[in-house]
Amino acid sequence: MKAGLEIAALLLAAGLAGASTASAGRQHPVRQDLQETEKRLQRQKRLLEKLQGRSTRLLEELSRLEQQDQQLRNEQEQAQQALEQCRRRLERLARRRRKLLHLEDDSRRDLARRLRILYKRGEYGWLELLFSSADLGQALERVRWLHRRARLDARLVGQLERLQQQLQKNQRQTRQQARQQDRLIAELRGRREQLQQLRQQRLAVLGLVRRQASLRQKALRELVRARRRLQGVLQRFEGGRQSSSEFSSWRGRLPAPLARWRVEVPFGLQKDRRFGTVTRHQGVDLRAPRGTPVRVVFPGRVAFADWFEGYGLLVIVEHGGGFYTLYAHLDDLRVHKGQRLRQGQLLGGVGETGSLKGPYLYFEIRRGGKAVDPARWIKH
Structure with missing residues (x-):
């Protein structure tokens, strides 16, 4: 503010003093001041243009940051959806595994019961089976049925075990996928936080640039008014004679x-x-x-x-x-x-x-x- 006062004082006082001196032999001091003021105006304009250009670049950068943040937000939402799918799949696999465990337990109990029956019959058990049947064909059919049923039970238990193993493998893979999605979500969250910090920094710089531009515009207006005042002073006092x-x-x-x-x-x-x-x-x-x-x-x-x-x-x-x-x-x-x-x-x-x-x-x-x-x- 003090510098502005000194400039204004220099312009006005030098203009009045110079207007009273003889104009022959050298350029009028007020005109020199007008030229200097014009130079200052041009400098202020260039500085203002630079600030406006910087403001434009900051706005463009902020727009890019917004787009990047939107892209990361979309990726984060997709990763969250994939994580939810993994969790739902794990729940389904867990329910299916529990059912298989119950079925396997039932099958094992049936197989054990039939094996115990066959074991208890022993060498004389078969004779009992033979004489209790209406004929030899019926007895043989009963024996074949017991063996066939035992083989089916054993095959079913094996299939259930393989299914359990496959389910366990699927659970491990799904848990690994869920952990990957968790890590991806954490990474995306960190990148978004960095973008937000950078955005806040750019907003602060933009505010500073705009304040500087406002001050430059004010200084520019003051210089324009000073130029007009100088021109008025020159018109009133130019050509005066020194006494x-x-x-x-x-x-x-x-x-x-x-x-x-x-x-x-x-x-x-x-x-x-x-x-x-x-x-x-x-x-x-x-x-x-x-x-x-x-x-x-x-x-x-x-x-x-x-x-x-x-x-x-x-x-x-x-x-x-x-x-x-x-x-x-x-x-x-x-x-x-x-x-x-x-x-x-x-x-x-x-x-x-x-x-x-x-x-x-x-x-x-x-x-x-x-x-x-x-x-x-x-x-x-």
Whole structure:
């Protein structure tokens, strides 16, 4: 914000000062400032285009991440369905195996019972079977039936055992498939979580880029407004003639604009303690209570007395000879544009209009469009 204030001050003050100098022999300072502003506009536009391009790429990446997540979601659902099928198949196999076990037990009991019968009959049992039959044919038929039934029972038990083995094999295979599906579901879940984390990171970056783009757009609008103001200043003041002045003879003897003050930010290069950046301060920040009278340091004509963005209520006084003084953040205005002033005349009071740090006076001296150190001009 402070850098924006200094830029605005440089543009306006240099424009007013340059408009009062002779235009012969060199390019007008206001036109130089217009060219510089145009360069800044182009830089801001390029930066904004880069941010917009980055925003577009982030949106495309987010779209791809959404598609990948949807694909993984579909694969996860398919794996879950396959797992459910494996579980249902295991339940069916378990039920079938229980039935086979019961049938096998019954068959084994029947076989054991018949074998016991054959064993108990022994050598004399067959004679009993023979004499109890109506004839020899019936006796032989009974013997054949017992043996045939025993063989059938034995064959059935064997078949049941083989079925049990096949069922056990199917159960092992199905359990293995279920474990594979479990591992696949866990893997897909992990990949989706990674995608979600990446998506959140990209959303955060997108928010930052959009905030930066918003700031760039705001700066761009401010530069456009500054360019328009400069063009207006150039139209009003271009072609003005430089007059002689006694201002330079008052170096070191000018009265201060305030009766009491404290220098909060001096003139010149200033280093930001937080960010370590170095900026040039074109004037001085004089801390004083709100309402403290602000007086003009030298006779002159009011070149500007109005609200100026970043400076609040601002008074610019032309003293001739290319000299201007600026008084910013005033609480009120007691002069108007074009008014002739005597030395020490009241301009207004200390205020905080356009200020971000409470009431103070921003004071600046310009000579030929260049800011000079007020400390070398004000009498202490």
